[in-house]
Amino acid sequence: MSDHLPQLSRRSLLRAGGLGALGLSLAGCGFSQPATVPVAQTEKPIDMKVDGPLVYFNWADYIDPSVFAGFQKEYGVKIIQSNFDSMPGMVAKLDAGNKYDVIFPSAKYAQRLAQAGRLYAIDHSKLRNAELVFGSYSYFDDPWYDPKSAHTVPFTMYKTGIGWRRDKLGALSGSWQDLWDAQSSGTTFLLDDEDEVLGMAALKLGLDPNTTAQGDLDRMTSLLQTLRPHLRGFSSDDYNNLLNGTATMTQAWSGDMVSVLSQAKDATLYGFEVAKEGSPINSDCFAIPANAEHPGTAMLFIDYMLRPENAIKTIQYLGYPMPVHGTEATYAAMVKQLPQCVIEPGDLKPSLYFRNPSGDGAQARDTAWTDVKAG
Amino acid sequence: MALRTPVRTERPAPAKNVGGRGRRPRPSAAGARIWTWLTLPGTVWMSVFFIASLLLVAAISFGTTDQLGDPRFGTDLGNLKALADPAYRDVMVRSLGYALLTSVICLLIAYPVAYAVALHAGRFKNALIAAIVVPFFANYLVRMYGWSVLLSDDGPVLQLLRAVGLADDHTKILNTGFGVIAGLVYGFVVFMIIPLYAAMERMDTALIEAGRDLYGGPLRTFLFVTVPATRQGAAAGMVLVFLPAMGDFVSAQFMGGPNQIMIGNLIQDKFFEGQDWPLGSALTMALMAVLLLAMFGYLRRTRKDEAEATR
Numbered sequence: 001m002s003d004h005l006p007q008l009s010r011r012s013l014l015r016a017g018g019l020g021a022l023g024l025s026l027a028g029c030g031f032s033q034p035a036t037v038p039v040a041q042t043e044k045p046i047d048m049k050v051d052g053p054l055v056y057f058n059w060a061d062y063i064d065p066s067v068f069a070g071f072q073k074e075y076g077v078k079i080i081q082s083n084f085d086s087m088p089g090m091v092a093k094l095d096a097g098n099k100y101d102v103i104f105p106s107a108k109y110a111q112r113l114a115q116a117g118r119l120y121a122i123d124h125s126k127l128r129n130a131e132l133v134f135g136s137y138s139y140f141d142d143p144w145y146d147p148k149s150a151h152t153v154p155f156t157m158y159k160t161g162i163g164w165r166r167d168k169l170g171a172l173s174g175s176w177q178d179l180w181d182a183q184s185s186g187t188t189f190l191l192d193d194e195d196e197v198l199g200m201a202a203l204k205l206g207l208d209p210n211t212t213a214q215g216d217l218d219r220m221t222s223l224l225q226t227l228r229p230h231l232r233g234f235s236s237d238d239y240n241n242l243l244n245g246t247a248t249m250t251q252a253w254s255g256d257m258v259s260v261l262s263q264a265k266d267a268t269l270y271g272f273e274v275a276k277e278g279s280p281i282n283s284d285c286f287a288i289p290a291n292a293e294h295p296g297t298a299m300l301f302i303d304y305m306l307r308p309e310n311a312i313k314t315i316q317y318l319g320y321p322m323p324v325h326g327t328e329a330t331y332a333a334m335v336k337q338l339p340q341c342v343i344e345p346g347d348l349k350p351s352l353y354f355r356n357p358s359g360d361g362a363q364a365r366d367t368a369w370t371d372v373k374a375g
Numbered sequence: 376m377a378l379r380t381p382v383r384t385e386r387p388a389p390a391k392n393v394g395g396r397g398r399r400p401r402p403s404a405a406g407a408r409i410w411t412w413l414t415l416p417g418t419v420w421m422s423v424f425f426i427a428s429l430l431l432v433a434a435i436s437f438g439t440t441d442q443l444g445d446p447r448f449g450t451d452l453g454n455l456k457a458l459a460d461p462a463y464r465d466v467m468v469r470s471l472g473y474a475l476l477t478s479v480i481c482l483l484i485a486y487p488v489a490y491a492v493a494l495h496a497g498r499f500k501n502a503l504i505a506a507i508v509v510p511f512f513a514n515y516l517v518r519m520y521g522w523s524v525l526l527s528d529d530g531p532v533l534q535l536l537r538a539v540g541l542a543d544d545h546t547k548i549l550n551t552g553f554g555v556i557a558g559l560v561y562g563f564v565v566f567m568i569i570p571l572y573a574a575m576e577r578m579d580t581a582l583i584e585a586g587r588d589l590y591g592g593p594l595r596t597f598l599f600v601t602v603p604a605t606r607q608g609a610a611a612g613m614v615l616v617f618l619p620a621m622g623d624f625v626s627a628q629f630m631g632g633p634n635q636i637m638i639g640n641l642i643q644d645k646f647f648e649g650q651d652w653p654l655g656s657a658l659t660m661a662l663m664a665v666l667l668l669a670m671f672g673y674l675r676r677t678r679k680d681e682a683e684a685t686r
Contacts, residue, residue, distance in 0.1 A: 088650050091443060112443050186547075187528070192628075194648050232550045233632040245529030246549055362440070363453075366651055367460065373644070374462035374636055 042290040045123040052294035053078040054301050057090070057100035064317035067310050074304070077297055094118065099291050101298040104284050108356055110152050111145035113287065119151040120288040120295050127153070127299070129306035129324075136325035139348040143283075144355070152285035153302050156255070156320035157343045159281045159352075160196055161274040163242055163252035163260065176204040176275040181249060185230040189241055189250035192234040194369040195354040196251060196280065197224065203278040210354060212361030217368040224372045234373060239263070242270060254341040258319030261337055272338040281343070281352045283323070429663075436656035444650035454657035463641065463658065467665065470638040473552075474621035477559040478567075478613045484560065485567035485612065490601075492568075493575035504572065511565050516625055519558055523549060523629040550632035558626030563619055567612035574608025575601075607680055614673050618666055638662055 054071075060083040068079050082100070084090040087109045094100070094113075105113055113119050124130040133154060134141055146152045162178055172178040179188060179200075190197050199209035201220035211217065232247065239256040241247035243263055257272045264270060286305070288298045304310060308326035315322055321331040321343050328342075335341040357365055438449045492503045510518075525532050526548040536542035548554050582604060586596035624639030631637075642662070645655030 086647050088444060088647050091445070095443075095445060116443050118443075192648075194644075228633055231633045240524075244524060244527035246527045356442075363457075363651065363654075366645070366654070367457065369648070370460065370462050370641060370644070373633070374466045374641060375633060 042117065042119070043121045045126065046120060046288070046295040046299050048126045048299040048303070049296045050075055050077055050300065051296035053080055054294060054297045055080045055082070055099065055101045055292075056301075057082050057084065057093070057102065058104045059083060060085070062104070062314075062318055063305075064313045067305070067313050067317075070310070071301060071304050075297070075300060079301075094289060094291075097291070099293050100289055101292045101294045102301055103287050103289055104155055105152075105287055106284050107143070107145040107282060108354055110285050110287060111356055113289075114146050114151045118290050120290055120292060121150055122153060122286075122288065122299070122302070124149065124153070127303045127306065129303055132306055132308065132325040133323050137323040137345050137348070139345060140323060144350045144353065146285075152287045153306070154323050155284045155286050155305075156318065156322055157281070157283045157348070158253050158255045158320050159274060159279045159343060159347060160191070160200070160251060160253055161272055161279050161340060162249060163238060163247075163257055163270060163272050164249040165242070165247075165269055166271045167269045168248045172271065172273055174273055174276050176200055176277055178273070178275075179249065179251070180227060180230060182230075184248040187232050187246070187248040188227075188230050189233050189235050189238070189247045190227075190231060191238065191251045191253075192236045194365065197234070197372060198365060198369060199280045199354060200251060200275075203275065203280070206277070209278070209280060209352065210357065212357050212364050214364060217364055221368050221371050225375075228372070228375060254343070255318065255320035257338050257341055258334060261335065262319070267337050270338070272340050274340050278352055279347075280354060281347055281349065282354065283348075432656045432659055435653055436660050438653040438656075440651060440653060446652035446656075449653075451653070454654045457654055458657055458661055463638075463661070466636055466641055467638050467661070469635075470621055471665065473556055473559060473637060474617050476556055477563065477620040478617045480556070480560050481564045481567040481616045482609060482613065484564055485571050486609070489568050489571035489575055489608075493572050493578075494580065504569075507565060507568055515562055519562070519625050519629045522558060522561070526554065526630070549630060550635070552631075552635050554630035555627050555635045555637075558630040559620045559623060562623070562626060563616045566615035566619070567609075570608045570611040570615065571605060572608075574605040578604045607677060610673060610677060610680070614670065617669060621666060621669075622662060 054077060056079050058081075068081075071077075072079055084093060087106055090103065090105065091109065091113075094103070110119075124134060130153070134149070137154070140149050140154045142148050143152075143154075162172065162176075164172060164178075164184070169181060169183050172181070179190070181188070190200070195209075198217075198220055201223050202209045202211055202216065205216075205219055205223060207216050207220070211220075235241055235250075238247075238250045238252040239259040241250055242252070242260050252272065254272065254274075257270070260270050261267045286302045288295050292298060305314065306324055308324060311322045311324040311327045312330045315327055315331055316334065319334075321327070321341075323345075332339070332342055356362075434448055435446050436454055437451055438446050438454075439451050441447050488507070492500060492507075496503050524530060527533075528547065528549070533542055533546060533548065536546065537544070548557075578601070582600050583596055586600040587593075591599065622639045622642075624637060624643045627635050627637040627640050638658070642655050642658045645651045645658060
């Protein structure tokens with residue numbers, strides 16, 4: 001453990017701030033208007049057949065290469081991969097007029113794209129494996145971000161809790177209050193994420209995690225100011241901070257804890273809990289941009305990804321569960337040490353999702369976040 | 376300087392020419408045109424990629440964002456008003472302090488290095504300069520990430536220090552002000568070494584000998600001959616280090632804690648997390664204003680130096 005050199009893997013490093021994306025977004029010139037695609041065309045059901053190579057656009061290193069290879073072999077098409085390193089970076093690339101066939105927005109961004117008419121409709125009845133998703137996870141029948149999942153298919157799910165070192169702190173109480181633990185003071189981290197930090201404070205105070213009311217935000221800011229002296233930093237590199245001993249406790253994403261389990265020399269040293277006040281929940285999804293050139297291949301790909309054997313490979317590779325019936329046991333076995341990582345259908349509560357604030361709400365939240373972060 | 380020397384010998388000491396900007400021999404018309412044309416690529420480049428993008432940033436700072444989070448042009452003063460938040464002022468002051476400290480430390484580190492390489496390295500000179508520069512070919516972000524791993528609490532550096540008794544269990548390097556400044560110095564010291572090296576390389580070593588001939592001790596010769604001769608290189612190095620250090624966000628992100636956040640981190644946040652390009656642009660303009668002030672000080676300084684040099 002002690003001489004552990006963590007791998008630069010999955011999305012955490014890049015998510016740590018979407019650093020390189022500055023260049024991308026600038027190159028993408030976000031304010032250029034993409035050519036609008038007639039609504040009638042994108043609402044028409046897609047013919048699910050090979051209509052060209054698959055232009056795939058996702059976080060780097062998200063899908064097991066053997067799963068890609070299987071798709072290329074089975075359908076005789078090439079997969080052209082490109083990656084984004086932040087959600088805004090993804091949107092900027094789309095805005096710049098780049099054409100992708102399948103993208104993986106978070107719920108919040110899926111809503112923005114769908115509302116802006118930038119996604120193809122996806123007819124679930126055409127997907128052979130859709131029943132595995134929608135039959136068992138009824139939440140996705142009509143999620144808040146995309147009514148009736150008309151433009152999306154859910155991909156991965158995750159929740160936010162607290163990861164900690166059992167050997168140093170012992171058992172925790174199961175509340176967000178644990179972050180104030182004096183024992184880990186000076187080695188406690190929060191995620192470098194506006195929604196997660198504000199959301200945690202809101203849940204602890206019994207408020208709506210998406211609140212934009214100034215009074216709420218003021219209460220949350222002052223609560224977080226009491227936590228600041230205990231903090232060592234804001235960092236989204238949660239699992240590396242745990243693995244290399246820099247953190248004894250950190251706000252953490254459930255899927256990243258799987259990386260802790262797989263990379264730690266002694267996995268029993270680590271714990272993961274979700275708070276009784278509520279743990280934010282989130283999901284990413286598959287979507288087909290309205291300007292996609294090969295939507296038929298994209299449909300085939302989504303369907304292929306939902307086959308239980310491919311979903312299992314993806315889950316094992318990525319560490320995040322997928323809402324696909326038949327994969328639950330695999331995931332439960334992977335996180336046997338940290339059972340709270342498991343996401344039950346009942347965990348998917350719309351009230352615990354981070355949403356798009358309306359109007360000036362975004363600015364008010366951002367100001368609160370700046371005040372918390374800059375102190 | 377090479378141009379001016381003949382000018383001065385041609386005519387009697389010009390009493391009014393304190394600024395050193397004497398008449399130069401008039402070039403032929405064709406010659407002048409060539410020089411004008413040669414400035415064209417640079418002018419076009421700067422206009423397109425610097426001035427135009429700067430104007431865009433200035434324009435967006437009055438803008439708003441649409442539903443997708445994309446910026447829209449506008450005439451909104453809200454972003455400038457938002458800058459009144461004391462958090463920005465505090466972080467700006469902290470960044471200034473870090474950048475200044477970084478420049479000074481870089482100077483202290485780079486001066487002996489440049490001196491040794493330029494004046495005493497003989498035939499190894501180029502190899503040594505290459506050895507200094509080559510590590511900087513690797514991406515800064517990746518190098519900083521590497522440092523954050525090496526310097527982590529259970530990382531190799533602290534383990535070694537603990538083994539030899541130089542650190543205890545509570546010693547930390549990561550997430551401290553020391554860590555951030557060390558990261559900045561590490562990241563930008565090469566920008567100080569190169570101009571200093573160039574200045575020393577250019578310096579006529581006969582001047583040092585002359586100083587010694589005039590009974591100056593090593594220290595006096597250094598202070599009154601070498602230092603003034605390399606002052607411009609040092610000033611250029613200070614600017615080259617100060618400017619990127621002031622706007623840096625990588626070091627504070629990987630090596631800093633909640634109390635080391637720099638203005639670059641906040642700007643970066645606005646462009647990503649907050650997806651508020653207009654506010655990010657307004658902050659950028661504020662940062663540029665501060666940097667312009669610093670540059671202005673530098674330009675005045677160098678003009679004074681130039682005036683002294685040509686007096």
